[in-house]
Amino acid sequence: MSIDTKFIGKTYPAHTYEVGKEKIKEYAKAIKNPDPHYLDDDFAKKSKYGKIIAPPTFAVVFGAHLIEPVFMDKELNLNMAMLVHGEQELEFFEVVKAGDAITTTAKISDIKNKEKLDVISLELNSKNQHGKDVSRGKYTFVVRK
Amino acid sequence: MTIKKGQTFTASEKVDKYRALYYAGASGDYNPIHIDPEFGKMVGLGGTILQGLCTMAFATKTVTDWAGDPGKLKKIKCRFSAPVMMEDTISVKGTVSDVQAGLARVDLAVVNQSGVEVLQKVEAEVEV
Numbered sequence: 527m528s529i530d531t532k533f534i535g536k537t538y539p540a541h542t543y544e545v546g547k548e549k550i551k552e553y554a555k556a557i558k559n560p561d562p563h564y565l566d567d568d569f570a571k572k573s574k575y576g577k578i579i580a581p582p583t584f585a586v587v588f589g590a591h592l593i594e595p596v597f598m599d600k601e602l603n604l605n606m607a608m609l610v611h612g613e614q615e616l617e618f619f620e621v622v623k624a625g626d627a628i629t630t631t632a633k634i635s636d637i638k639n640k641e642k643l644d645v646i647s648l649e650l651n652s653k654n655q656h657g658k659d660v661s662r663g664k665y666t667f668v669v670r671k
Numbered sequence: 672m673t674i675k676k677g678q679t680f681t682a683s684e685k686v687d688k689y690r691a692l693y694y695a696g697a698s699g700d701y702n703p704i705h706i707d708p709e710f711g712k713m714v715g716l717g718g719t720i721l722q723g724l725c726t727m728a729f730a731t732k733t734v735t736d737w738a739g740d741p742g743k744l745k746k747i748k749c750r751f752s753a754p755v756m757m758e759d760t761i762s763v764k765g766t767v768s769d770v771q772a773g774l775a776r777v778d779l780a781v782v783n784q785s786g787v788e789v790l791q792k793v794e795a796e797v798e799v
Contacts, residue, residue: 549697556697557728558684563741575742582735582744583728590699611723613792615748621741664748 528639529646529669533602537633538595543588547624550580553587580622585661586614589650592632593665596648602634604646605669612645613666619659627655635664644669674775674799676767682733683762686721686755694725716754723751726761726789730781733763734795745774746796749781753789760784765795775799 554564562569563579570578597604622628629652636647650663691705700722703710711719727749735741755761762782769776779793 553697556690556693557725557732558690559728559732561732561735561741574740579741581728581731582741582747583724583731586724587698611751613748613750614724614727615746617746618742618744 527603527605528671529602529604529637529644531637531639533634534637535633536602537631538592538599540629540631541588541591542627542629543591545580545584545588545622545624545626545628547578549587550578550584550624553584554581557581557583575621575623578624580624582616582618582661584622585616585618585652585663588628588630588652589661589663589665592630592650593648596632596634604667605671608670610668610670611665612668613664615664617662619661620654620656622654622660626660628652628660629654643671674767674770674797676770678767679764680733680737681762681764682736683760684729684732686757686759686761688757690725690757691719691721694722698722698724700724717756719757721755721757721759723755723790726751726755726781729761730763730779730790730793731795733765733779734777734797737765738797743798744795745798747794749779749790749793751789752791753783753787755783755789759789761789770799773799 632650635649638645648665652661654660695701708718764780765777768778775797777795781790
């Protein structure tokens with residue numbers, strides 16, 4: 527069954543994520559990125575950011591809290607067994623720092639019905655506690671049918 | 672650093688046996704295709720595959736290491752074109768395709784040890 531295109535534009539409730547310093551370090555190690563901006567407290571303190579910052583792709587960690595409700599959305603009813611991540615875009619604005627509270631909103635930006643698959647795109651917008659944009663993500667998933 | 676069109680940089684990353692488990696813990700992506708080799712075999716993948724976003728993070732690291740400051744990365748995008756298996760070696764080659772208005776555009780080739788492109792249409796924008 528195809529994904530109904532009437533869901534284009536559907537939005538999901540905002541989620542606020544507190545960025546923990548140790549979570550940044552855990553993530554940086556998991557992606558094998560030993561950049562001292564992420565791991566070295568002394569280096570970070572002396573850097574232009576003044577504290578530990580998150581790797582740019584950490585945006586998908588707080589973003590995941592908005593992807594899950596889309597995957598679980600009963601009304602949308604995605605066939606998760608047939609779903610794969612097709613494409614990813616990330617844009618970056620203010621740098622994310624340890625201690626930030628990042629609020630993310632999500633909407634379904636596009637749904638395409640093709641013969642053998644459907645394509646669904648989500649747009650996520652994230653702001654920090656100062657109301658400044660930190661990132662925009664476009665997640666594109668392919669659902670075979 | 673003066674960044675010019677045509678400039679290139681490279682890096683590579685070995686995907687160790689447990690990388691997808693580390694990434695699952697850090698990112699929250701515990702899809703069984705990433706953490707359960709038996710499940711991976713059952714669905715025809717021949718084992719567990721690495722989270723695509725982890726491969727994207729490897730490619731991103733190549734760019735931020737080259738730029739020297741992670742805050743200079745303004746955009747990155749990719750298409751997930753082939754699965755990455757544990758024990759694969761991922762090689763990344765970046766080429767500056769354009770420098771304009773304080774932004775360098777970089778095209779990235781991201782391949783495994785057999786030369787298969789695991790990411791495609793990989794493009795980044797970096798402040799210069």
